[in-house]
Amino acid sequence: MSQQQISLPAKLINGGIAGIVGVTCVFPIDLAKTRLQNQRSGQQVYKSMMDCLVKTVRSEGFFGMYRGAAVNLTLVTPEKAIKLAANDFFRHYLSKDGKALTVFKEMLAGCGAGMCQVVITTPMEMLKIQLQDAGRLAAQQRIPAGVACAKLSGTSAVLSRSYTAGLAPPVRTVSATRIAQELLRTQGIRGLYRGLGATLMRDVPFSIVYFPLFANFNRLRQPSPSEKSPFYWSFIAGCVAGSTAAVAVNPCDVVKTRLQSLSKGANEETYNGVADCISKILKKEGPSAFLKGAGCRALVIAPLFGIAQVMYFVGVGELILDYVPFSLYSA
Template structure:
């Protein structure tokens, strides 16, 4: 993505959502904060499982990962990187939902319903818009989440001798304490961002942008049409709104389905965005190189790593998002409309 294209996309987002954004920020913020708080430990397990290589496994499963994380890092170790999500999930969800509404409105003919193709097209456009926030958020979150895996890998006998631990960034390596140190340090997202901006510029925060697009665009293409059609099944009449509990169920089903479908892209994105590597953990030169190396060295099953975790993360998160959105909580708080619990 060029600098000019990036600038135009940012300006477009501001123009599109200026008037409707406050209510959507509230909806996205409430849903995001509640959802992230509930499911973030599962997301942490997903990242660590996806980054494991054959012969260097530290964790056997999601449950094993969470148990070992609590034992070695404490309860709050399961929430490493959560602050980044809690900060950026509000604008991310607001942009995603507002963009989908905007494109659905402009793709509809005379206010009539959209065809499945047009619904997919609107979802595609929404997915392209959200990566402005998603990419740096995921980039910073992954560094914090994966630090514990690297430290645990170092401590495990027979996997990585301390003097052979390799990383792609010396400053991040020292800060993560993934090398022997008498004074452990825990890096923050702010430190990572500052280091990346200093050494690589804004491109440093957007490492893995192509892989993020490859994941989020297909996700939105699957999610929004599937949700819309599932939600229609709960409407008592074509002109009425579905009950809030049906929107929650529809959001959960559509979200988990889309999450599993795009999980191979999420594995590639996670590998590309991981700056610190353990010994014998290869680096990748782009999406195609990453895909081919994973396929050759780990087999097709590697692309399903963390799929169950990701489904468990996405399902309640998007279920809650849709409940907040369709209840109009943000609009109610802004005194723009009444709160609707049941369809009219």
């Protein structure tokens, strides 16, 4: 079966399952990436990815490595489904007479997919980062890891109390639901889309690099246009394309992480937009700061997209739909 013959419901299921499996496997590395990117010069809590993971387990337990995973597992299904299905849609739309797409058109399709996914990616990343970084702030301030006692920039006093331990019990812990509620109450839907510009700066170039690179690399072992490549080759192609694209856009990812971090540690600066963030990072930390977490990000994205492509092209969605009454998913 060619990719163009796969139904839209199957594509969405494939993308969703791929996202869940991938996130479950690599989330601890993603947590380390976020904490390393948010560290400032002279205030390092972690020396490396392994140091971060070891200290996280020691201070927060094994499940401390999965802080924020619930947000990702909840929203990664629509995110990956939109990303993969949108790329297929744009590729099909841009193709003519069944001819292979040019690299430029493949890049256009990837651009469209990247622009579509930020609808889900931005709020998902926004909430996930707060939870992932709470342990770093707690370690920096030497307080229980369940509460991040740090000031918030650009938010109300109400939201600040979600992160600040008061003198009177009970101590309020950080949760995605509480953060989302306070942001919606104080800033409206705009609060959940803080860092949208930086997310577009990261995800659109990522998709422009990733999808054409994957398509051309995967095609090397494709017997014919109507047949799929071996599943192991799709995995390798996904890993190579994913890690390459991840490292290429890592500077944008650092900017996005900094802008979306509401809580700040002692003496950590705030930013007024993308340009201000880039300027302050260059001035205070140097160009090398834009490569923080690049290794972690490559290790996250490589298996994540390798698994995603295997699940997507193996066609798990079609197998599931074979056991679902047609009336449940047909329009």
